[in-house]
Amino acid sequence: MGKKGLSKVDLIFEKVDPKEVLTKAFKMTSDGIIKEMLDSGLKGRGGAGFPTGLKWKYTAAEKEPVKYIVCNADEGEPGTFKDREILDKVSYKVYGGMAIAGKAIGARNGIVYLRGEYRFLLPQLMKELESFHKMISEIGYDFKINYCLGSGAYICGEESALFESVEGFRGEPRNKPPYPTTSGVFGKPTSINNVETLVTTMMIIKHGAAKFTELGTKDSRGSKVFSVSGDTPTPGIFELELGMTVQEFVNEFGDGDTKAVQVGGASGFCVPRKKFQNTIIGFEGVPTGGSMKLFNSSRSMYNVLHNYLDFFVEESCGQCTPCRVGCQQLLKGVEKVKKGEVKSTYLNELIKLADTMKIASKCGLGQSVGNAFRTIVENFREEIIY
Amino acid sequence: MIKLTINDQSISVPAGTTVLAAAKKLNINIPTLCNHPDLCVAGICRVCVVEQTGARTLIASCAMPVSEGMDIHTNTLKVRNARRHIVELLLSEHRSDCTKCYKNQKCELQALANEYAFGDTVFLSLVEDHKYNIDRSSPSFIKDDSKCIHCQRCVRTCAELQSVSAIAVANKGAHQKISSFLDRPMSHVVCTNCGQCVNRCPTGALVEKTYIDQVWDAIYDPEKHVVVQTAPAVRVALGEDLGYDPGERVTGKMVTALRQLGFDSVLDTDFTADLTIMEEGTELLTRLKKILVDGNKELALPMFTSCSPGWIKFIEHKYPEFLSNLSTCKSPQQMFGALAKTYYAQKRKIDPAKIVSVSIMPCTAKKYEADRPEMRASGFKDIDYVLTTRELAVMIKQAGLDFRSLESSNYDSIMGDSTGAGVIFGATGGVMEAALRTAYEIVTGREIPFKNLNITPVRGMDGVKEATVKIEGCTDDWKFLEGAELKVAIAHGLVNANKLMKEVRAGKSPYHFIEIMACPGGCIGGGGQPIPTSMEIRKNRMKAIYAEDEHMVLRKSHENPDVIAIYKEFLGKPNSHVSHELLHTHYTERDSY
Numbered sequence: 008m009g010k011k012g013l014s015k016v017d018l019i020f021e022k023v024d025p026k027e028v029l030t031k032a033f034k035m036t037s038d039g040i041i042k043e044m045l046d047s048g049l050k051g052r053g054g055a056g057f058p059t060g061l062k063w064k065y066t067a068a069e070k071e072p073v074k075y076i077v078c079n080a081d082e083g084e085p086g087t088f089k090d091r092e093i094l095d096k097v098s099y100k101v102y103g104g105m106a107i108a109g110k111a112i113g114a115r116n117g118i119v120y121l122r123g124e125y126r127f128l129l130p131q132l133m134k135e136l137e138s139f140h141k142m143i144s145e146i147g148y149d150f151k152i153n154y155c156l157g158s159g160a161y162i163c164g165e166e167s168a169l170f171e172s173v174e175g176f177r178g179e180p181r182n183k184p185p186y187p188t189t190s191g192v193f194g195k196p197t198s199i200n201n202v203e204t205l206v207t208t209m210m211i212i213k214h215g216a217a218k219f220t221e222l223g224t225k226d227s228r229g230s231k232v233f234s235v236s237g238d239t240p241t242p243g244i245f246e247l248e249l250g251m252t253v254q255e256f257v258n259e260f261g262d263g264d265t266k267a268v269q270v271g272g273a274s275g276f277c278v279p280r281k282k283f284q285n286t287i288i289g290f291e292g293v294p295t296g297g298s299m300k301l302f303n304s305s306r307s308m309y310n311v312l313h314n315y316l317d318f319f320v321e322e323s324c325g326q327c328t329p330c331r332v333g334c335q336q337l338l339k340g341v342e343k344v345k346k347g348e349v350k351s352t353y354l355n356e357l358i359k360l361a362d363t364m365k366i367a368s369k370c371g372l373g374q375s376v377g378n379a380f381r382t383i384v385e386n387f388r389e390e391i392i393y
Numbered sequence: 394m395i396k397l398t399i400n401d402q403s404i405s406v407p408a409g410t411t412v413l414a415a416a417k418k419l420n421i422n423i424p425t426l427c428n429h430p431d432l433c434v435a436g437i438c439r440v441c442v443v444e445q446t447g448a449r450t451l452i453a454s455c456a457m458p459v460s461e462g463m464d465i466h467t468n469t470l471k472v473r474n475a476r477r478h479i480v481e482l483l484l485s486e487h488r489s490d491c492t493k494c495y496k497n498q499k500c501e502l503q504a505l506a507n508e509y510a511f512g513d514t515v516f517l518s519l520v521e522d523h524k525y526n527i528d529r530s531s532p533s534f535i536k537d538d539s540k541c542i543h544c545q546r547c548v549r550t551c552a553e554l555q556s557v558s559a560i561a562v563a564n565k566g567a568h569q570k571i572s573s574f575l576d577r578p579m580s581h582v583v584c585t586n587c588g589q590c591v592n593r594c595p596t597g598a599l600v601e602k603t604y605i606d607q608v609w610d611a612i613y614d615p616e617k618h619v620v621v622q623t624a625p626a627v628r629v630a631l632g633e634d635l636g637y638d639p640g641e642r643v644t645g646k647m648v649t650a651l652r653q654l655g656f657d658s659v660l661d662t663d664f665t666a667d668l669t670i671m672e673e674g675t676e677l678l679t680r681l682k683k684i685l686v687d688g689n690k691e692l693a694l695p696m697f698t699s700c701s702p703g704w705i706k707f708i709e710h711k712y713p714e715f716l717s718n719l720s721t722c723k724s725p726q727q728m729f730g731a732l733a734k735t736y737y738a739q740k741r742k743i744d745p746a747k748i749v750s751v752s753i754m755p756c757t758a759k760k761y762e763a764d765r766p767e768m769r770a771s772g773f774k775d776i777d778y779v780l781t782t783r784e785l786a787v788m789i790k791q792a793g794l795d796f797r798s799l800e801s802s803n804y805d806s807i808m809g810d811s812t813g814a815g816v817i818f819g820a821t822g823g824v825m826e827a828a829l830r831t832a833y834e835i836v837t838g839r840e841i842p843f844k845n846l847n848i849t850p851v852r853g854m855d856g857v858k859e860a861t862v863k864i865e866g867c868t869d870d871w872k873f874l875e876g877a878e879l880k881v882a883i884a885h886g887l888v889n890a891n892k893l894m895k896e897v898r899a900g901k902s903p904y905h906f907i908e909i910m911a912c913p914g915g916c917i918g919g920g921g922q923p924i925p926t927s928m929e930i931r932k933n934r935m936k937a938i939y940a941e942d943e944h945m946v947l948r949k950s951h952e953n954p955d956v957i958a959i960y961k962e963f964l965g966k967p968n969s970h971v972s973h974e975l976l977h978t979h980y981t982e983r984d985s986y
Contacts, residue, residue: 182456323566324569326545327438328439332482349517363479367451369439
């Protein structure tokens with residue numbers, strides 16, 4: 008069992024007085040805010056887990072007068088829907104987090120890049136934004152947020168592809184370096200943070216880093232909003248303290264017949280039943296942007312894998328060779344293995360290919376296709392072949 | 394300076410240098426594919442990945458700037474395995490009919506396959522899974538998507554060098570492809586047919602449309618009299634496809650080779666380049682007089698040159714409101730074509746219906762130009778076939794000629810004489826220099842006051858060049874120009890042309906005369922020139938062009954004896970009625986997408 012066990016938390020959706028928290032934040036220095044974030048150990052909630060304080064520190068260090076804070080609300084990972092809920096319920100906290108980030112890095116402008124499919128939320132979000140603008144001008148602080156809508160491409164959740172999209176270009180990842188903290192949207196230093204991360208920063212300012220670090224483990228501080236789906240009697244959104252094992256998670260959400268959990272969506276890892284006990288959900292084990300999909304014994308893991316690969320074949324931006332062609336090869340390869348048209352040992356070649364994609368692709372998309380592929384093929388090889 | 398080690402050798406390079414460039418300094422070769430010295434970094438083919446100690450992933454050396462203390466290894470097992478996978482992946486989506494492919498043995502993918510992916514194929518073929526399109530609609534080139542490896546060199550070329558973007562990336566994932574506006578055929582989009590994309594395509598996905606077989610058929614047909622003309626820039630580049638270094642002049646050997654291939658008459662486009670100067674120079678002076686003295690409101694300044702068919706198509710699409718600023722002169726190729734089936738036919742007493750007129754050009758847009766419906770002034774198709782420099786090299790190889798051992802020989806007569814002014818048409822600024830040499834002398838009766846007639850301000854590789862020539866001591870006919878300052882500008886590469894045209898459109902252009910060449914460096918960097926072409930190679934070819942000029946006895950167009958003869962015997966005087974019928978043309982407004 009994990010040290011922590013499973014415990015529900017109410018931080019992200021907790022009602023706060025934004026004026027009070029922001030007044031507190033704006034009285035702090037930039038360094039003070041950044042120190043608070045570093046002390047909290049907060050890591051990005053979008054999935055990649057880059058330390059938020061560090062990101063802000065780097066962006067703050069840039070001398071450029073114009074900087075941006077971008078909220079990544081292009082929630083596209085299959086099986087995550089927590090940012091939608093956060094925006095729906097507590098958008099004022101997202102805006103608050105952006106203003107705090109703005110204060111920390113020295114940005115007067117924020118951009119929310121909203122997933123195209125969430126357009127239906129926009130009227131409500133704009134109304135709330137109006138109140139927010141009014142509220143911070145009452146505090147006497149100058150910070151403006153604009154919305155930019157995506158058009159449905161998964162790749163636009165990748166930070167540099169997102170910038171390209173904001174700038175009106177084709178959503179394709181850029182070469183890094185330069186990193187966004189030096190040259191992000193419109194070539195300006197940019198801190199790009201996930202919706203949930205921004206809300207969390209606001210709560211860290213409210214409660215203090217020390218309080219936050221009481222939650223979670225050394226590598227995974229705090230709590231996290233999970234999107235639970237699949238074969239579960241209780242699908243939905245749950246905020247849980249980090250540090251639990253997959254077993255503890257399954258005990259709470261499983262239907263008694265769970266054979267695998269896909270942690271982190273299509274780009275995440277498949278954890279089979281035999282590894283539930285020893286796998287911690289978090290950066291010391293399997294990281295996740297929130298997607299938790301449970302599969303019971305009625306599911307064919309071949310179909311699961313096929314579905315993910317189908318997704319990547321469509322959603323690769325197509326610019327780099329390992330990802331564009333590699334995804335097609337993985338898909339076609341497992342299909343041929345299933346049909347018996349190539350030997351089952353061809354799966355070994357495909358695993359090698361997945362490893363190449365992991366180290367040779369241009370961006371995180373191609374680099375993470377191998378995660379699901381390897382963990383599903385290695386743990387459910389017989390389901391792929393027969 | 395940044396210090397790093399590559400394969401355990403240390404080196405210091407300036408900040409901003411890429412790992413690829415640093416490795417090159419150590420003579421360590423890293424294979425590349427999407428990288429091209431003329432274009433921005435893409436970092437997308439991933440062939441150039443190398444290992445950086447401590448890094449989670451391999452890095453693309455073309456896109457990674459060096460950093461202090463970096464430890465790079467270019468040839469580890471991890472790197473080799475990844476490269477092999479990448480090359481195999483590219484091969485799996487590439488229709489590999491190599492033995493039949495026009496680019497066989499000139500294909501960069503093939504070379505990489507030879508190095509990294511020989512032996513058993515690792516992956517499944519994806520070629521049949523895609524509904525690939527082969528677009529043969531352009532008379533200049535073929536776009537075969539089944540051979541495309543998505544390196545986007547063509548896309549970057551069209552956008553960065555030419556500001557045209559006739560081709561762009563469309564769709565994503567497995568459906569990603571290089572496409573045009575609404576997937577239209579290349580003949581129905583803004584494409585200028587310049588062929589710069591063809592010159593940079595690493596595979597057979599973009600190749601010129603060849604007319605080699607048709608030319609052989611004509612040569613072997615005893616009924617036909619086949620004349621060939623060679624453009625100025627061909628003689629300084631052809632050697633590259635036949636084993637010479639860039640910048641070697643092979644004029645005499647080329648003439649011999651053409652004769653041995655069986656052409657009935659080997660003539661020189663330089664002759665009509667000189668004729669262009671007579672026609673265009675007169676047109677400019679007349680236009681200046683009509684506007685400045687007669688107050689003509691219909692004629693427009695600045696006047697633009699019209700030799701470059703890529704540029705003509707560009708302005709027809711993008712700036713059609715300025716078509717009346719274009720010189721009405723046909724390009725030297727088309728002047729030659731019109732005269733071959735009239736003047737030449739008469740002099741040689743040959744039925745023009747039996748003449749087949751072939752031109753060897755550094756250019757793919759010339760193929761399109763020859764197909765224009767207005768280019769039939771002789772009553773026939775003025776130019777029957779246009780071959781690129783590369784196609785001529787292929788023919789020379791097909792014929793089994795040992796090019797190096799060929800003796801030099803001279804062009805045939807009637808339309809074979811030329812001057813240094815005609816030769817320099819091949820380099821950016823050359824038309825301007827040739828025009829100034831002649832126009833200044835017409836107006837003042839004196840040589841233009843530049844040492845050795847070398848008008849250096851209009852030479853060189855700057856994207857936009859400008860010069861001012863003060864006109865003093867005019868003869869009586871041209872007194873109205875006394876003391877005037879003729880302002881000229883030169884642009885090469887359509888991205889630079891676009892800059893000048895924006896000024897013109899904004900009414901801020903101070904110039905009287907502007908020379909524009911569609912290709913970087915002018916014709917020496919043309920789309921039909923040997924591959925590879927880079928800045929360094931263009932500079933070498935340019936040097937050779939000016940050396941060719943310096944070696945000519947005659948260096949002013951109006952002194953060309955064949956030119957003097959044709960005016961005396963056939964045309965009358967520049968801009969005469971006959972000239973207008975045969976040597977001048979008109980332009981067509983086209984869509985901007």
